[in-house]
Amino acid sequence: AQTVTQSQPEMSVQEAETVTLSCTYDTSESNYYLFWYKQPPSRQMILVIRQEAYKQQNATENRFSVNFQKAAKSFSLKISDSQLGDTAMYFCAFTPNYGGSQGNLIFGKGTKLSVKP
Amino acid sequence: ETGVTQTPRHLVMGMTNKKSLKCEQHLGHNAMYWYKQSAKKPLELMFVYSLEERVENNSVPSRFSPECPNSSHLFLHLHTLQPEDSALYLCASSQDRTPAYEQYFGPGTRLTVT
Numbered sequence: 549a550q551t552v553t554q555s556q557p558e559m560s561v562q563e564a565e566t567v568t569l570s571c572t573y574d575t576s577e578s579n580y581y582l583f584w585y586k587q588p589p590s591r592q593m594i595l596v597i598r599q600e601a602y603k604q605q606n607a608t609e610n611r612f613s614v615n616f617q618k619a620a621k622s623f624s625l626k627i628s629d630s631q632l633g634d635t636a637m638y639f640c641a642f643t644p645n646y647g648g649s650q651g652n653l654i655f656g657k658g659t660k661l662s663v664k665p
Numbered sequence: 666e667t668g669v670t671q672t673p674r675h676l677v678m679g680m681t682n683k684k685s686l687k688c689e690q691h692l693g694h695n696a697m698y699w700y701k702q703s704a705k706k707p708l709e710l711m712f713v714y715s716l717e718e719r720v721e722n723n724s725v726p727s728r729f730s731p732e733c734p735n736s737s738h739l740f741l742h743l744h745t746l747q748p749e750d751s752a753l754y755l756c757a758s759s760q761d762r763t764p765a766y767e768q769y770f771g772p773g774t775r776l777t778v779t
Contacts, residue, residue: 552707581764593755593770600765639708643764651696651762652721655708 550575552642554656561630562664568615569625569659571640577601579645582616582623583653588636596638599623600645630663637661668692669771671756677777680746686774688739688756694769696762697739699731702753702773714739715762746778 551574561567573582584596599607599616606614611631615624627634640656643649668691678684690697699711713721714733728750730742739756753773760766 590772591753592772593757595767598764598767645764648720651759651764651766651768652710652713653708653768654710657705657707 550577550642550644550654552640552654552656554640554659556659557657558660558662560662560664561627563630563632565630566626566628567630567661569627569638569640569661571623571625571656573621573623573640573642575621575642575644577644581643581645582614583641583643584612584614584623584625585639585641585655586634586636587639587658588633593639597625627661632663632665635661635663669756669758669769671754671771671774673774674772675775675777677779678743678746679779680748682746683742683744685743686741686754686756686776688741688758688771690737690739690756690758690769690771692758692769693736694758694760695736696759697733697736698757698759698768699739699741700755700757702755704752708755712741713762720762743776746776748778751776751778 553572580601582599587593597609611628637658639658641653672687697714701709712731717733732740755773756771757768759768
């Protein structure tokens with residue numbers, strides 16, 4: 549069974565600084581996707597960034613980037629130049645890219661990030 | 666606004682009540698999902714519909730009954746719930762089940778079972 553572990557229940561960072569959120573996962577699959585989702589206090593979950601396991605290059609989206617270590621099954625999220633609007637719950641998620649479970653997201657418990665002025 | 670709406674936003678019901686949650690997507694997507702978000706637990710996938718056909722039922726108790734009458738609407742019918750069913754219920758949709766397509770989430774229905 550696939551599992552996703554986020555070992556940091558809560559983190560805080562000063563505005564304009566950089567923070568890294570950790571995520572590890574366990575799977576026997578070789579073809580899969582990893583995601584980071586953000587859930588602000590208003591509750592609507594939005595996709596931050598995604599990574600296809602077959603791509604060696606780490607994904608980046610503006611101030612957000614990942615460090616994907618496939619052998620270590622690690623998928624951390626780095627937020628640069630943190631902004632107050634980055635305050636949210638961040639969820640790491642996994643899904644296989646084929647088979648009957650394709651697209652079924654498996655989530656970690658989340659990390660609550662607070663950006664302080 | 667992500668194009669996925671859910672009603673009601675808040676619901677309080679007794680254990681003997683019957684109620685329904687509604688999800689509507691305005692994005693032309695073919696796949697829709699129900700998730701349960703409980704405190705201190707990871708989001709749990711409950712049901713998946715693809716082209717209005719249920720393709721996944723993650724061992725969800727029968728007191729939860731989904732319905733997908735068309736590709737734009739998804740319902741979750743609730744009856745004889747338990748207090749531990751209190752949670753935030755999230756609906757999502759995507760172009761199809763391929764992970765390359767992003768899942769768009771609604772704002773959720775906060776359900777309290779008394």
